[in-house]
Amino acid sequence: MNPSKGYISKIESFATADGPGIRTVVFLSGCTLRCLYCHNPDMWDPKNGVSITSEELFQRIRRFKPYYKEKGGVTFCGGEPLFQSPFLLEVMKLCKADGIHVTLDTAGVGNPHYFDEILDHTDLILLDFKGVDAESFERMTQVKESSSTLFLEKAQAKQVKLWIRYVIVPGENDTLEYMDRLAMKIKGLNHIEKVELLPYHTLGNVKYEKLGIENPLKDADGMDKDYCKYLQDYLNEQLGWQ
Ligand code: SF4
Incomplete structure (x- = not known):
């Protein structure tokens, strides 16, 4: 892969749900996982979207810098953003050198060769948690746990802040x-x-049909939001957070 060019499927401006403050969210193409609940199967293709240079992407992120203020910044998600690690790293370096807060929305699956440098340029990780052990990780993602444990260990050693996200599937x-x-x-x-x-929601079902990909949860209902809130309260209690 040419490290100065990558593939992105879209950019969202003024996002408020993917990290602190007002953010630009960059969706990088490519993912090797096959999560049961994935609602973006179109993002699996590494060449989905448009090709862009690291400098062009940085300029598009930088354009909104006046709105980031002290908390906001850029969030890289996917797909799995680590799939394009060399390109991701280049854009991260440009952002950090310009004082932009960098959030990485990831399951921690990628080439471990780049983990240290990527983590050195990451302010916050939105950790897309897939399972409580190797077995549940494999059940949920349909692939064997590869680098995610190492990624998390390195993130912990470097004291990178974490927001953990966990999808509840009926x-x-x-x-x-x-x-x-x-x-x-x-x-x-x-x-x-x-x-x-x-x-879990079923909004992605239509994409599976359109792409002709077998949807492992095609007969499943979306997760009841009130019950999910009940689980959240229970979890918080177990964590001593309420
Ligand atoms: S990591 Fe994200 S993009 Fe990849 S399969 Fe899982 S939910 Fe889909």
Whole structure:
């Protein structure tokens, strides 16, 4: 891969849900995982979207800098942004050199060769948590756990702040027993600022049909939001956060 060029599927400006403050969110193409609940299967293709140079992308991020103020910045997500690590790293370096807050929305799956440098240019990780152990990770992503444990270990060693995000899928991980296991896992981590349970939704179903890809959850309902909130409260209690 030419490190000065990458593929992005879209850029969202003035986003407020993917990190602190007002942010530009960059969706990088490519993902090797096959999460049961993925609502962006169109993002799996590494060449989905448009080709752009690191400098061009940086300029598009920089354009909104006056709105970032002290909390906002850029969030890189995907797909799995680490899939394009050399390109990602180049853009991150340009952003950090310009004083822009960098958030990385990732499952921690990528080439470990780049982890240290990428983490050195990351202010906050939105950690897309896939499972409480190797078995549940594999069940949820349909691939073997590869680099995500190492990524998290390195992030912990470098004391990068974490927001943990965990998608709750009916019949998969929506039990109190599962929340207990999740709480145990989270208690073993440091530098956590937030833990969010996200209810699975079915909005991505239409994309599977359009792309002709088998949807493993095609018969599943969306997660009941009130029950998800109940699980969140229970989890917070186990974590001693309320
Ligand atoms: S990591 Fe994200 S983009 Fe990749 S399969 Fe999972 S949900 Fe989809």
